[in-house]
Amino acid sequence: MSETTEQLSTFQAELRAWLEENCPQEMRDGRNDETTICWGGKNWNFTSDAQRTWLQRCVTKGYTVPTWPVEYGGAGLSRDEEKVFHAEMARINARYPLQSFGIWMLGPALLHFGTHEQKLHYLPPIARGEVRWCQGYSEPGAGSDLANVQTKCEDKGDHWLVNGQKIWTSYADKADWIFALVRTDKDAPKHKGISFVLINMETEGVSTRPIKLISGVSPFCETFFDDVKFPKEQVVGTVNRGWDVAKYLLTHEREMISAAGGSMGTGRPLGAVIADCETGETDPVLRGDAMRAEVDTLAVELTLERYKDQAEAGGSVGDASAMLKYMGTELNKRRLELLMAAGGSDALEWDDGRAPNWLRTKANSIEGGTSEVMLSILSKRVLGLPG
Amino acid sequence: MLADAARGFLDEAAPVSHLRRLRDEGQTEDKALWKAMADMGWAGILVPENAGGSDMGHAAACVLATEMGKTLASSPFISTAVIAATALRQVADERANAALAQIASGDVTYALAVDENAKFNPEATQLRGDREGNGFRLNGSKGFVVDGGDADRLLVLARTGEALTLFDLPADREGISREAKSMIDSRDAATVSFADVEATGEDVLGQVDQAMTVLKPAIEAGQAALAAEMAGVAAGAFGMTVEYLKERKQFGVPIGAFQALQHRAAHLWCECEVTASAILNAGRKLDEDPENARLAVSLAKARATDTVQLAVQEGVQMHGGIGMTDAFDMGFYMKRARVGAEWLGDYGYHANIVAQARGF
Numbered sequence A: 001m002s003e004t005t006e007q008l009s010t011f012q013a014e015l016r017a018w019l020e021e022n023c024p025q026e027m028r029d030g031r032n033d034e035t036t037i038c039w040g041g042k043n044w045n046f047t048s049d050a051q052r053t054w055l056q057r058c059v060t061k062g063y064t065v066p067t068w069p070v071e072y073g074g075a076g077l078s079r080d081e082e083k084v085f086h087a088e089m090a091r092i093n094a095r096y097p098l099q100s101f102g103i104w105m106l107g108p109a110l111l112h113f114g115t116h117e118q119k120l121h122y123l124p125p126i127a128r129g130e131v132r133w134c135q136g137y138s139e140p141g142a143g144s145d146l147a148n149v150q151t152k153c154e155d156k157g158d159h160w161l162v163n164g165q166k167i168w169t170s171y172a173d174k175a176d177w178i179f180a181l182v183r184t185d186k187d188a189p190k191h192k193g194i195s196f197v198l199i200n201m202e203t204e205g206v207s208t209r210p211i212k213l214i215s216g217v218s219p220f221c222e223t224f225f226d227d228v229k230f231p232k233e234q235v236v237g238t239v240n241r242g243w244d245v246a247k248y249l250l251t252h253e254r255e256m257i258s259a260a261g262g263s264m265g266t267g268r269p270l271g272a273v274i275a276d277c278e279t280g281e282t283d284p285v286l287r288g289d290a291m292r293a294e295v296d297t298l299a300v301e302l303t304l305e306r307y308k309d310q311a312e313a314g315g316s317v318g319d320a321s322a323m324l325k326y327m328g329t330e331l332n333k334r335r336l337e338l339l340m341a342a343g344g345s346d347a348l349e350w351d352d353g354r355a356p357n358w359l360r361t362k363a364n365s366i367e368g369g370t371s372e373v374m375l376s377i378l379s380k381r382v383l384g385l386p387g
Numbered sequence B: 001m002l003a004d005a006a007r008g009f010l011d012e013a014a015p016v017s018h019l020r021r022l023r024d025e026g027q028t029e030d031k032a033l034w035k036a037m038a039d040m041g042w043a044g045i046l047v048p049e050n051a052g053g054s055d056m057g058h059a060a061a062c063v064l065a066t067e068m069g070k071t072l073a074s075s076p077f078i079s080t081a082v083i084a085a086t087a088l089r090q091v092a093d094e095r096a097n098a099a100l101a102q103i104a105s106g107d108v109t110y111a112l113a114v115d116e117n118a119k120f121n122p123e124a125t126q127l128r129g130d131r132e133g134n135g136f137r138l139n140g141s142k143g144f145v146v147d148g149g150d151a152d153r154l155l156v157l158a159r160t161g162e163a164l165t166l167f168d169l170p171a172d173r174e175g176i177s178r179e180a181k182s183m184i185d186s187r188d189a190a191t192v193s194f195a196d197v198e199a200t201g202e203d204v205l206g207q208v209d210q211a212m213t214v215l216k217p218a219i220e221a222g223q224a225a226l227a228a229e230m231a232g233v234a235a236g237a238f239g240m241t242v243e244y245l246k247e248r249k250q251f252g253v254p255i256g257a258f259q260a261l262q263h264r265a266a267h268l269w270c271e272c273e274v275t276a277s278a279i280l281n282a283g284r285k286l287d288e289d290p291e292n293a294r295l296a297v298s299l300a301k302a303r304a305t306d307t308v309q310l311a312v313q314e315g316v317q318m319h320g321g322i323g324m325t326d327a328f329d330m331g332f333y334m335k336r337a338r339v340g341a342e343w344l345g346d347y348g349y350h351a352n353i354v355a356q357a358r359g360f
């Protein structure tokens, strides 16, 4: 769908007016870090009234998931309108009203592979921030070699029965539901015996144990399934073809991770941030490194936009999402290294707040597929190199 | 599509072996090739249709430059069709339109004479244009005048008192002497000296003392096209390298099976993709909002400079011994990349502009 310039500017004017009226002042600080994100979910504690109000107002307009169809809780925006939406949000430095694995990962996968009933059932609660999802992919023996998942899922006629363990499940202890990869056929070749299933975390036999990260916080867990029963219809796509869903979802996850890297939350030029932290004269070496990082950041952001346009025009991002993920996350690590260097000894204190973010970025090039795995995907699928 | 058509022509008429032949013959210019490019509308790609051009815009010029970079096609495209045409378009009076028509037809070529020191810095111009009677007298010298040995005309930046003025002079004007330099990329670049060269008001392009009004857009257009050419050079070197990784066997397998090389090749591909975005953006910006293209252009030139350096270095390294030989083409890519990195501002020059535009 493509609208005229006139329609687009009408949309922009209305949106601007709506944002002006409805975005609480406290939500206009552009922050999107661990302490300010609104993740939603059944047990969500809003950090402020403003956060609650902002979410509720956006929900009424479908702005938590602006590109999703209206019937599933979105605003049905076209690609051009989406660009306007993000630009207008950025203009007033608005926080995202809601972020979640449901929005980034499960939503796109359901939109593509789900039945109409599944979409109607699962998507609107995600859009409204009522149900929080987590991702059960990795296992102790299945990290980069994800297709090696062993969690056993048996067909018991009128239900499924799951036994096994997941690891590194981000926010499993806070999530209401999990989307997981399980083995439904142990005799098939490893990619052909996996299914993509949806399990309520309150189901008997599901338990989690938090794991502490180097950044001091504990956003991920081990997740255990002991004789967990769940209904037959909670499979997305075809049984034993879950790998297709998993891969599709991963391309979205990778784009999301790289996008987060690109704008780095604050959306401010690196140099300005560095200048803030500096006490004395500009260090020419630091400035030089910041210049390089800024050049690369702007170019990576343009690349994200280019690929999104391509996807919108019907082309598939496909394997190139590995490039976006690799470049975006490696860059983000560089940026945070620079911020730490700019902060000097001030940044070494936990209370300063920079260190946790810096340490957290180290996971960017691991989660969702490591940098090395991304490079291997590219060398084989894009460059056609042997092996 | 323009790119496909250009590729077809260049593979045939100007592959790397063409540059090699020119070099071996001690030439830097192939008039017939430029004429053929002009006949396809390339010389007039930025010339208005009423002056005989194809007027396809900067994004299209960048597409052509990229394709030229892939085969290292040697032509005065950037100097003449991009820089001079953009400068003349800013003026667009009767004389300028006549000059544009001559560019489009391929009959007249230009070179930009700006640099005086080893680094690009137009503002530091010292060449003197002293007022005399109704005209000027030019004294001084320019170096690294790319395409300046063969060009018919020169755009010369001169200091007129406190300010700068741009002159459009025939290269054979009395008092101008040119010394073609033997360049690493086997292309044309000259040192041009000016000894009491007389110029009239007619020779001034744009307004006296206001060179930048005309020159700034011209230089930006040239930088974008050069960045695009460098992206093409990177793509050319990269393409050869990936092919070689598939062909060359050591230890009983294609060397492309070694992960140490696979990951470096994949990284290089990523760098090329990211740079391509910056170049598309620069071309588009020059077409749509040329007043505000400075950041986009410098971003493209900085990225392209970085990427092409990596591409040619990896190109030689991954070819092993053969990459070091003159008989093999990779060295030509490496040498052109080095020239492209310097011309119209190096990495630091452009990264600094980006940083300033971003507030630091």
Ligand SMILES: Cc1cc2nc3c(=O)[nH]c(=O)nc-3n(C[C@H](O)[C@H](O)[C@H](O)COP(=O)(O)OP(=O)(O)OC[C@H]3O[C@@H](n4cnc5c(N)ncnc54)[C@H](O)[C@@H]3O)c2cc1C
Binding pocket: A134, A135, A136, A137, A138, A139, A140, A142, A143, A144, A145, A167, A168, A169, A170, A171, A220, A363, A366, A367, A368, A369, A370, A371, A372, A373, A376
């Ligand atoms: C903060 C964080 C949050 C996460 N959240 C989730 C989540 O919510 N849900 C979930 O399912 N998972 C999650 N993960 C797990 C993540 O997806 C895995 O850590 C990742 O896929 C890597 O697997 P691994 O840790 O087993 O490392 P390994 O696969 O053991 O890799 C170890 C090292 O070997 C390298 N390596 C492995 N194979 C190759 C190869 N073939 N060639 C070259 N190098 C190779 C890797 O690149 C890496 O450097 C999270 C991880 C982190 C750090």
Ligand SMILES: Cc1cc2nc3c(=O)[nH]c(=O)nc-3n(C[C@H](O)[C@H](O)[C@H](O)COP(=O)(O)OP(=O)(O)OC[C@H]3O[C@@H](n4cnc5c(N)ncnc54)[C@H](O)[C@@H]3O)c2cc1C
Binding pocket: B248, B250, B251, B255, B258, B260, B261, B317, B318, B319, B320, B321, B322, B324
């Ligand atoms: C200037 C010069 C002088 C020389 N002088 C001498 C001399 O005096 N005497 C002499 O005998 N030789 C000499 N050599 C040859 C030199 O030793 C070889 O070029 C070198 O060993 C590389 O071999 P190759 O050229 O066949 O490249 P290849 O072995 O084909 O290598 C091509 C690329 O693949 C990589 N590669 C190959 N195998 C692997 C692997 N298993 N894992 C990862 N990467 C791999 C290489 O690192 C290289 O990047 C000279 C070479 C040069 C350039």
